[in-house]
Amino acid sequence: MKFQLKRLYFQLLLFFTTNLGAIGLKTGFCYPFFYCQACPAATSACPLRALENSIYKQSFEWRFFVYPLLIIGFFGISTGRAICGWACPIGFLQRGTGRIARKVKRHTIAQKLGTHRMEKYFRYTKYFMLIVFVFLTSLLIGFIFTDICPVGMLVGTFPILLLNPGKFVPNYFFPVALIIFILFIILIFLIERGWCRYFCPVGALLAPFNKVSMLYIKVHTEECLHCNICSNVCPMAIDVPNMHRDPECILCGKCVNACPQKQITYEKV
Amino acid sequence: MKKQILLQITALVVVSGLFVGMLVAANAYEETKARIVEVLCLSCIKLEPKTIQEFTFDTANNAPHPYFVTENLTKGPVFLHYSEDVCAGCEIMFPIVKQIFNIEFEKQDMFSKTIAYGNANITYIYINLDHTINILEESFPLYDKDDIGGLPMFTLVTLGYDHGIVRPYYATLYGTLNVPTDAERIVLLQEILTEGIEMYQQNKAGYHPH
16 A cells, blocks of 8 residues: 555544544543644644643643643654644645645745745744744733634634534634634645644644654665655655754655655654 | 663653653543533634523423522522633623622632622522532533533523423523623623513512422
8 A cells, every 4th residue: 555545544544533522522631733622523622722721821730731741742752743744634634735735836936935045934933823822822811822723713613603503603803713714724725734834833842852753754865866856745845855853844754755766764763 | 872762762651651640640631621622612713602691491401400509599599600710701701790799709719699689689609610519510511501511601590480380490691792892791691680580579479499
């Protein structure tokens, strides 16, 4: 079976596992990826919600702070950011929109923007989102991130409105959240894995673990032809031949499959 | 290389050990389930339940009204205020309710008081689901008539005449009541309290809790 097909089946399996709440299974775990507990079918809690709860308006609930970090830490140490490439339903969604994004990528303007020297700095936005919108606003003002989160809109708001017609009305954050959601949809159609690259706060939590994870992708540079096929197929637009445990790598394995010299491999410690 | 492997395995063992410890000793699993997964986060969905001031006799799951409600109904209508620690809507509604009843207490307290309101006594019961006892917590799904599962939630239990029998009759309101200002929220709550008191006065003579 082709490797990417295996990944597709795994993502499908994880998508159904994530949504076992549809048959009544509700657990007390946190997801190690981005998914909203407000989804009617969700089985577990969003790690960001638990983190927000832990420091809400200067109260400190240490259990909600440590618990999601331990779950993310476990998967981070084991597999790094493979969670993003293999398990996250939002990553799965972006795999679907990636086909269009890859076509857009061929456009001259997109190529110029994609190779702009500022692009790599823009990737730090997700760390900013994590620190400012998840931690600081929860600590000082209250929930801001959950109020405008496009993933909550996608998997929570719309299914609830569809399943409960006439039972809910929009709150005052709804218009802002709707605009952000539309921008999110445009983003994932224009830039492959745009959400993971630039904005995902859970990705920001998982990314540093790529430096120390037991599973990682290795480029055997001594026999590399520098044909750049690996970089072209990389959904995270990483400069693969020059990467070493890159925090952006989601271990999807596309570069492993694409390398004509078979010089890119998964490595386990 | 060996040093790195050792560090990775140590880190994994420590994280796993702490995780199991949190599950066993710190009750993290149950707390997450009860306080995050099972309560609908209204701020996550950017929606508010549509508030309809409609009284009804049957509880949401058709269970009998709890004892603490039926007993307090002998004194007057009962106002149940459901809340939790971390909840944006609860923050908005908490001072409003305190202002209406002219009472003072903290968000994490367990609080109840019989208050003279208009020409009746209203028993006000504050139920913070994060700091309460089972009997009060178990009343939450009973009065969640639209099966919302979100907070804050307000239930006024009064008396109504049902085919020859006087029975507890209640209305439940949700969230920030679908109105934009505190003044409108106060008016809405006062309206429903007045309506509840009128019904109570009309039916109290026929009420026998047991």
